[in-house]
Amino acid sequence: MRRRAWTTLGLLTLTLLSACSTTTPSGLPSQGNQVTPRYDYVATVSLRAGETPQALAQAVGGEVIEGDTACSAGASGGCTALLGLNGSLKPLSALQALGGRKVHVEANRDVISGGGKMTAKMNGVIGIWAGGVIGIWAGGAQSSLPENAALWEKINLAQAQRLAPNLGAGVTVAVIDTxxxxQHPAFxxxxxxxxxxxDFYSGDASPQEEGTAGQGGYGHGTNVAGIVLQxxxxxxIMPLRVLGPDGSGDALMVARAIEWAAEKGAQVINLSLGTTENSQLIQNAIDKVTAQGVLVTASAGNSNLNRITYPAANATxxxxxxxFxxxxxxxxxxxxxxxxxxxxTLEIVAPGENVYAPAPDGRMAAWSGTSMAAPMVAGGLALALGQKQSLARAEVTARMAxxxxxxxxxxxxxxxxxxxxxxxxxxLAAFLENVLQN
Structure with missing residues (x-):
């Protein structure tokens, strides 16, 4: 039978054999000289006939994120506006005082965290990646780093790749992360x-990792994407940035990235991030993309608690x-x-300790966390989707579990x-044997 929060990034425990850094941006994320709007709270509010989102936002001291130009009488399904609220709780009180309408308010700014910690950073490995996609990646014949040999043996990766010789070709995995x-040759x-x-965090089209080696979330997304490719x-890989250098980001950014990923053709979305509070914004986005057949993986959190974080907690x-x-x-x-x-309610586990993958600046590093386990599952789903099989998309994740x-x-x-x-x-081998026999 099918089974069906997250802490901030821990301090990095580094075995540093080299030190390197990039410029860390200061202040709020920006697009050129334009600061990307960020909100302390996001409110979903129902509109009355003839009411505009702008009028409602003005009444409560908020800003319109999205909404119908005006709500017509008898509109099918009703009309809603998404409002951004900043500062004190005064806008929330104003919303509550409106009465007679549906209002949902949730915290937004920096409520999302990536998770995991770097456990080793290696120098002298830039040559491994020289010349772009070389032996350890090319053609999949040697598609994994030797440092991960024991991990891949544990999940039967070699056998799985023989069962799925297309190696995920034709499948796009969105990595929504830091x-x-x-420029890493591995990519x-x-x-x-x-x-x-x-880049939803900075508001541009370049989802480049930003930060300083050994600090915050720098390298988290590069590691996650590298695991999928192994x-x-x-x-x-479709790189989408929603987390800043410290590893945190806004719920609205994550929701927008999930919808973007599906619109741009991703068949699998990996979310190595989470929050202790259920986000309606994020879950609505997941509901929307899964209704289109997109598969989603999410990490369970790194607090050693008898509860998993959101959105993973909604996977059942x-x-x-x-x-999901x-x-x-x-x-x-x-x-x-x-x-x-x-x-x-946790559905599956994978070996998430000391997982080696590409790191910024052309290097390689090992990270540990449920963040590293989730992309193994996402990669396994990509292997299955890359093969010809008659199994309904809705059955694939259940077969994996x-x-x-x-x-x-x-x-x-x-x-x-x-x-x-x-x-x-x-x-992975048992999963593919189960899926591909249909």
């Missing part, structure tokens, strides 16, 4: 068309849940990672029975 190092030829890229080297709900997987982390012995959240390896035989997980998925750890 951006990536767009040359592996990214979607630049017209599909977007699993499915034939897939394309009716409708979108059939296209929540992902926790285990170590190489299949014991729950000390940091991983867990819950009866049901094909997982039983982690409960490990006594280290006795305290987590039924809280690491109904079975547990990702097994």
């Amino acid at each position: 951006g990536i190092d767009l 040359q030829g592996a990214l979607s068309d630049p017209s599909t890229w977007r 699993i499915a080297p034939g897939a394309k 709900q009716a409708g979108s849940g059939a296209y 997987l929540s992902v926790g982390s285990v170590d190489l012995s299949d014991a729950k990672s000390s940091f991983s959240n867990y819950a009866s 049901d094909s997982a390896f039983d982690v409960y035989s490990n006594s280290a997980n006795d305290a987590y029975k039924g809280m690491l998925g109904s079975k547990g750890r990702l097994d």
Whole structure:
């Protein structure tokens, strides 16, 4: 049977063999000299007949994000406006005083966090990537870094890639994160068309990682994207930036990025991020894209708590849940990672400790976190979608969860029975055998 928050990025525990940095932007994100609008709260408010979003925003001291020009009497489904609110709670009180209408208000600014920590950064590896897509990536024959050999053996990656020889070709995976190092040789030829890229944090078309090595979230998105490509080297990465250098971002940015990804052709979306509060903005966006058949993976959080973060916590709900997987982390012995959240609703786990992948400035680094487990699942979904198969899209994620390896035989997980998925750890070969036989 199908089973169906996140803390801020921890301080980096670095084994630094080199030091490098890029310029860290100061102040609010900007587009040229234009500051990208950011809001403390976002309100979804129903409009009355003849009312405009602008008039409503003026009445409560907010700004219009989107809404109908004016609501006509008897409008089908009613009319709503999305308003941005800043400052004190005065705009919220004004909304509550309106009465007679539906109002939903949620915190927005910096409520989203990426998760995980860098555990090792290596110098002297730029040569590995020299010349663009070279041996370790080209053609998928050697599609994984040797440092990850034990991880890939654990999830049966080599066998899975033999079962799915297209290696995810024709599939686009949107990585909604801190951006990536767009110049990294590992990504040359592996990214979607630049017209599909977007930096929602800075408000431009260049989702380049920004920050300083060893601080905040710098390198998080590059690592996540690199993990996807090691699993499915034939897939394309759509880089979308929603998190700043400190690893945090706004719920509205994430929601917009999810919708953008589907509009620009992504078949899989990876969300290695989350929040402790349920975001209607984000969940509405997920509901919208999964209704189009897009598959979504989300990490469960790194607080070692008996609850998982949002949006992963919604992965079992009716409708979108059939296209959505929540992902926790285990170590190489299949014991729950000390940091991983867990819950009866968690659907699958993957080895998320010390996962090597590209890092900014042409380097390589290892990160640990449920953030690293989620893109293994996203890459596995890309492998399946890249093959000819008759399975309905809504059944694919259930097959992945049901094909997982039983982690409960490990006594280290006795305290987590039924809280690491109904079975547990990702097994890509078993999954593909299950999916591709149809």
